[in-house]
Amino acid sequence: MAAAKKDQKLFMEACKKKFKEEPTDMETKYYCYGGWKQSKSKVEFQKSADAIAKKRGFPMMNEDIGVPLGQRSWMPYQLSHTDIYVEADDLHCVNNCAIQQAWDDIRRTVLVGLDSPHQTIEKRLGKEVTPETISAYLETVNHTMPGGAVVQEHMAECNPALVADSYVKVFSGDDDLIDEIDKRFVIDINKLFPADQAAQLKKAIGKTLMQAVRVPTIVGRLMDGGTVSRHAAMQISMAFISSYKLAAGEAAIADFAYSAKHQSINMGTMMPARRVRGPNEPGGIPFGHLCDMVQSDRVYPDDPARGVLETVALGAAVYDQVYLGGYMSGGVGFTQYATAAYTDNILEDYVYHSVDLIKDKYGGFCGMKPDNMEQLMKLGDEVNSYALEMYERYPAVMETHFGGSQRATVSAATTGIAGAMATGVADCGLNCWYLSMLQHKERTGRLGFYGYDLQDQCGSANSFSYRSDEGLPMEVRGPNYPNYAMNVGHLSGYAGIPKAAHAARGDAFVANPFIRVAFADPSLVFDFANVTKEIGRGGLREFVPAGERSAVIKG
Amino acid sequence: MAAYKRQFYPGTTSPAKARRRYMDPKVKLKNLRDVSMDDVVRIMGHRNPGEDYRSIHPPIEEGKEPECPIRKLVAPIEGAKHGDRVRYIQFTDSVYFAPISPYQRAWMYLSRYRGVDTGTLSGRQIIEMRERDLEVLAKEMIDNETFDPALTGIRGATVHGHACRLDEHGLMFDGWQRYIWDDDKKEVIYVKDQVAIPLDRKISVGKPASMNDLKKRTTIFRADGVDMRDDKEVTKYGIRIHYMRTLGGYQPFNVKDM
Numbered sequence: 001m002a003a004a005k006k007d008q009k010l011f012m013e014a015c016k017k018k019f020k021e022e023p024t025d026m027e028t029k030y031y032c033y034g035g036w037k038q039s040k041s042k043v044e045f046q047k048s049a050d051a052i053a054k055k056r057g058f059p060m061m062n063e064d065i066g067v068p069l070g071q072r073s074w075m076p077y078q079l080s081h082t083d084i085y086v087e088a089d090d091l092h093c094v095n096n097c098a099i100q101q102a103w104d105d106i107r108r109t110v111l112v113g114l115d116s117p118h119q120t121i122e123k124r125l126g127k128e129v130t131p132e133t134i135s136a137y138l139e140t141v142n143h144t145m146p147g148g149a150v151v152q153e154h155m156a157e158c159n160p161a162l163v164a165d166s167y168v169k170v171f172s173g174d175d176d177l178i179d180e181i182d183k184r185f186v187i188d189i190n191k192l193f194p195a196d197q198a199a200q201l202k203k204a205i206g207k208t209l210m211q212a213v214r215v216p217t218i219v220g221r222l223m224d225g226g227t228v229s230r231h232a233a234m235q236i237s238m239a240f241i242s243s244y245k246l247a248a249g250e251a252a253i254a255d256f257a258y259s260a261k262h263q264s265i266n267m268g269t270m271m272p273a274r275r276v277r278g279p280n281e282p283g284g285i286p287f288g289h290l291c292d293m294v295q296s297d298r299v300y301p302d303d304p305a306r307g308v309l310e311t312v313a314l315g316a317a318v319y320d321q322v323y324l325g326g327y328m329s330g331g332v333g334f335t336q337y338a339t340a341a342y343t344d345n346i347l348e349d350y351v352y353h354s355v356d357l358i359k360d361k362y363g364g365f366c367g368m369k370p371d372n373m374e375q376l377m378k379l380g381d382e383v384n385s386y387a388l389e390m391y392e393r394y395p396a397v398m399e400t401h402f403g404g405s406q407r408a409t410v411s412a413a414t415t416g417i418a419g420a421m422a423t424g425v426a427d428c429g430l431n432c433w434y435l436s437m438l439q440h441k442e443r444t445g446r447l448g449f450y451g452y453d454l455q456d457q458c459g460s461a462n463s464f465s466y467r468s469d470e471g472l473p474m475e476v477r478g479p480n481y482p483n484y485a486m487n488v489g490h491l492s493g494y495a496g497i498p499k500a501a502h503a504a505r506g507d508a509f510v511a512n513p514f515i516r517v518a519f520a521d522p523s524l525v526f527d528f529a530n531v532t533k534e535i536g537r538g539g540l541r542e543f544v545p546a547g548e549r550s551a552v553i554k555g
Numbered sequence: 556m557a558a559y560k561r562q563f564y565p566g567t568t569s570p571a572k573a574r575r576r577y578m579d580p581k582v583k584l585k586n587l588r589d590v591s592m593d594d595v596v597r598i599m600g601h602r603n604p605g606e607d608y609r610s611i612h613p614p615i616e617e618g619k620e621p622e623c624p625i626r627k628l629v630a631p632i633e634g635a636k637h638g639d640r641v642r643y644i645q646f647t648d649s650v651y652f653a654p655i656s657p658y659q660r661a662w663m664y665l666s667r668y669r670g671v672d673t674g675t676l677s678g679r680q681i682i683e684m685r686e687r688d689l690e691v692l693a694k695e696m697i698d699n700e701t702f703d704p705a706l707t708g709i710r711g712a713t714v715h716g717h718a719c720r721l722d723e724h725g726l727m728f729d730g731w732q733r734y735i736w737d738d739d740k741k742e743v744i745y746v747k748d749q750v751a752i753p754l755d756r757k758i759s760v761g762k763p764a765s766m767n768d769l770k771k772r773t774t775i776f777r778a779d780g781v782d783m784r785d786d787k788e789v790t791k792y793g794i795r796i797h798y799m800r801t802l803g804g805y806q807p808f809n810v811k812d813m
């Protein structure tokens with residue numbers, strides 16, 4: 001998407017599609033649109049609910065219960081930087097299988113190094129490891145990981161049609177080694193990344209040979225996130241035994257399982273039990289990890305803002321909709337709230353405007369010294385004022401984000417992203433986020449909701465604090481950071497801030513080069529380079545997820 | 556050392572002045588209408604007019620209060636003395652130049668009243684209080700200048716609408732249509748109570764103010780009204796809060812007045 005022109009607002013198209021009035025009109029008509037029947041989705045839902053109620057013999061969902069829906073003109077939602085329009089219902093994470101698959105693909109990924117097992121094989125077991133043996137192992141592990149048996153002869157296995165998405169690939173910064181390994185099992189950094197990003201990644205990864213393990217989606221759904229590394233560990237161990245002809249009961253074999261379980265990289269860190277979920281669940285994903293999953297800046301390297309916005313979109317879907325939408329809400333969840341950050345090109349307009357501003361007035365990306373607080377606040381004030389002014393100048397935009405929390409997130413995200421891009425430092429961006437929140441409250445006399453406001457009004461003080469329970473570099477904060485544990489609606493914007501800092505710096509990764517490469521893999525079901533497009537395809541019911549059970553259901 | 560004199564709010568612009576006025580308990584707010592107490596009670600919907608207050612504990616004088624220095628220090632409000640339930644009234648304030656906005660409500664309530672518990676969200680502001688005291692407060696808040704019939708809503712649930720465009724009569728959107736426009740009288744009429752239960756009789760809350768008048772009275776800074784950045788003192792005040800908090804958490808030893 002081209003940078004926002006000063007006379008052409010990026011949200012105009014969506015506003016005109018939503019409302020028949022001009023986006024600047026302050027008045028409209030209500031109570032005259034036919035209620036929920038103006039929504040195709042609601043009509044479909046009611047028909048379906050009626051059939052279910054008839055079949056089961058007692059009532060089900062009924063759109064006529066509760067507040068009359070559809071008193072306003074029913075708004076479609078444009079997935080930002082796409083031409084896809086859907087209804088809000090289509091973006092509920094229960095209804096959208098692309099959102100589900102995004103989370104499935106994250107959860108079912110575990111990164112397991114091969115260096116340690118190879119040392120065990122060579123030094124302890126006295127067997128040679130060569131590119132040929134590695135390729136043979138990879139063929140074996142691509143049999144075991146989906147649920148194939150190799151050691152005992154009378155074993156139950158998983159139906160391949162249910163676990164088609166399961167596989168193992170490898171990558172390394174060692175080009176010579178990678179050249180020797182069977183290409184079918186390689187995530188090729190040189191081919192997938194622009195040259196400068198590839199060079200950075202290979203330098204960071206070094207000679208380590210890393211496996212990107214994808215356990216079956218259905219396993220992650222049936223068991224849980226913590227199970228993923230266990231499933232991987234068993235199947236990796238079996239593959240080693242089979243491909244290197246090892247003794248199944250030998251104590252050295254335990255080293256393989258140990259390294260796979262405990263020296264591997266899960267996508268999510270451990271969460272406290274009170275947060276409902278266990279290890280490797282969405283609340284444990286640090287922002288830096290989520291940033292590295294998003295691949296837009298790999299595919300569109302000349303448009304760093306796009307990568308930032310896609311990170312916000314993924315954060316909204318995974319953190320705010322899937323995780324906090326269940327943990328804090330359930331039912332209708334936080335769909336309406338979270339999707340504001342990735343629909344209708346509103347955040348897009350604000351961020352591209354900020355990019356122009358940084359280039360025109362603040363020395364370009366990373367042109368501002370991070371310790372120049374006065375300049376940082378000046379930029380923050382300017383960006384935040386623009387965002388808030390757009391809501392005031394364009395009532396259609398205000399009504400699109402009809403919840404104050406939506407506006408607060410989007411304005412603060414813009415301001416935070418701008419601060420991070422101007423300095424190249426995520427914590428400077430975070431500081432701008434809190435400036436936005438305080439100014440927003442002061443200007444409009446309102447902000448979000450009780451809990452929301454609490455964190456935002458004390459956040460300035462922890463934006464640079466490095467005391468353990470008050471501050472962390474933004475790259476390693478996440479929903480697990482104490483003040484963010486129930487910070488719904490914020491997590492999307494927060495995630496965008498470290499991405500903005502590193503995208504502006506031209507960094508190939510934010511926190512973890514291994515995760516960055518693992519999610520460049522074209523074999524993933526969800527395309528992490530086109531997040532909003534994928535969610536839009538989910539909304540249009542065009543997205544095909546993995547792990548469906550139709551192969552074992554008659555009919 | 557001179558006694559501290561409350562300043563309430565900085566700034567020189569009309570929203571800043573309105574904020575100061577609303578917060579200062581010495582300022583008597585202007586009454587713009589007189590909705591009867593019985594009608595206020597009907598709109599709130601917690602009891603019927605004339606019905607006794609329900610209590611959750613015996614009158615304080617009859618009970619045995621534990622020995623407590625705070626109880627000796629704080630005189631109970633009337634409802635507390637009688638053991639009233641805690642009930643609520645909740646106002647929704649439109650972004651389109653409503654006379655007051657949620658945070659200013661909280662500041663105003665806490666500055667002017669005792670025994671209140673407020674909760675502030677983006678569109679609405681709930682105030683909870685012992686029932687008989689609440690009714691007095693509610694009548695004041697419906698009658699006075701902080702209330703506009705078109706841009707202030709009395710809503711217990713389904714409160715959104717504060718950021719929606721206005722209807723053809725200039726009324727803030729309400730999914731329950733608790734209030735409607737009386738085209739003959741050019742007044743706003745409540746036909747449902749706070750939680751959208753139909754009222755036995757229609758209750759007029761009067762004529763909305765003109766947009767020009769509201770723009771002069773509102774506490775809300777807006778680009779198409781008074782921009783906050785045009786009020787240098789308010790802008791500086793916000794920046795100062797952020798800067799001092801930032802430094803306080805990062806290098807508290809370097810905190811000096813700004």
